[in-house]
Amino acid sequence: MDKELHAEASKFLSYILRHKPETIGLTLDAEGWADMDALIRLSKVKGHQFDKDLIRTIVEDSAKKRFTLSPDGLHIRAAQGHSSQQVDIRYEEKTPPALLYHGTATRFLAYILGEGLKPQSRQYVHLSGDENTAVQVGLRHGRPVVLKIQALAMHEQGFTFFQADNGVWLTRNVPFSYIQQ
Numbered sequence: 001m002d003k004e005l006h007a008e009a010s011k012f013l014s015y016i017l018r019h020k021p022e023t024i025g026l027t028l029d030a031e032g033w034a035d036m037d038a039l040i041r042l043s044k045v046k047g048h049q050f051d052k053d054l055i056r057t058i059v060e061d062s063a064k065k066r067f068t069l070s071p072d073g074l075h076i077r078a079a080q081g082h083s084s085q086q087v088d089i090r091y092e093e094k095t096p097p098a099l100l101y102h103g104t105a106t107r108f109l110a111y112i113l114g115e116g117l118k119p120q121s122r123q124y125v126h127l128s129g130d131e132n133t134a135v136q137v138g139l140r141h142g143r144p145v146v147l148k149i150q151a152l153a154m155h156e157q158g159f160t161f162f163q164a165d166n167g168v169w170l171t172r173n174v175p176f177s178y179i180q181q
């Protein structure tokens with residue numbers, strides 16, 4: 001499969017497994033898992049000819065490890081980034097490092113420095129442990145800017161942090177007082 005088709009297939013999987021499984025009549029369980037056979041069968045409606053090998057290749061090729069396969073290979077889920085109300089993953093709580101990073105675009109800065117970071121359409125605010133990843137995330141939205149989040153201080157004040165299967169850090173919101181530009 002050429003690179004472009006591969007990227008398109010990966011985007012489609014992200015859309016279905018994070019946001020709108022109902023558009024192909026797929027149901028996710030509360031932990032975000034989809035049945036592989038059902039996903040393959042129902043994706044045909046939108047013209048996607050998946051098979052298990054292709055899905056496995058997409059999972060393995062994702063540098064961000066966007067998707068997780070169940071150990072028996074029968075189920076797949078997106079590791080993070082959900083907006084679907086079908087999904088409410090019980091992520092394990094974890095103490096964060098002193099600093100975490102959030103990549104955004106300069107055009108959002110005034111709002112963020114006023115009201116803090118909000119999950120917007122997703123369930124959580126997404127943070128990374130390294131600055132480079134945050135730059136890449138910011139680039140998706142425009143001219144990137146990396147915000148430093150006083151994560152450990154937040155945690156000490158009772159804010160909860162989680163880490164997804166792929167290492168991305170999640171929290172429900174970040175008040176502006178914990179954000180440094």
Ligand code: HQG
Pocket residue numbers: 014064066081103104105108111112115116117118119120121122125126137138140141168
């Ligand atoms: C911004 C990607 C105005 C926020 C990444 C971000 C990540 C505000 C945008 C994952 C705001 C939401 C998530 C406020 C936050 N006012 N704007 N108060 N608070 N924002 O895409 O974090 O490549 O929903 O800064 O790697 O960019 O898809 O979130 O710019 O892990 O696998 O609102 O998605 O992964 O944008 O990205 P998004 P995100 P994938």
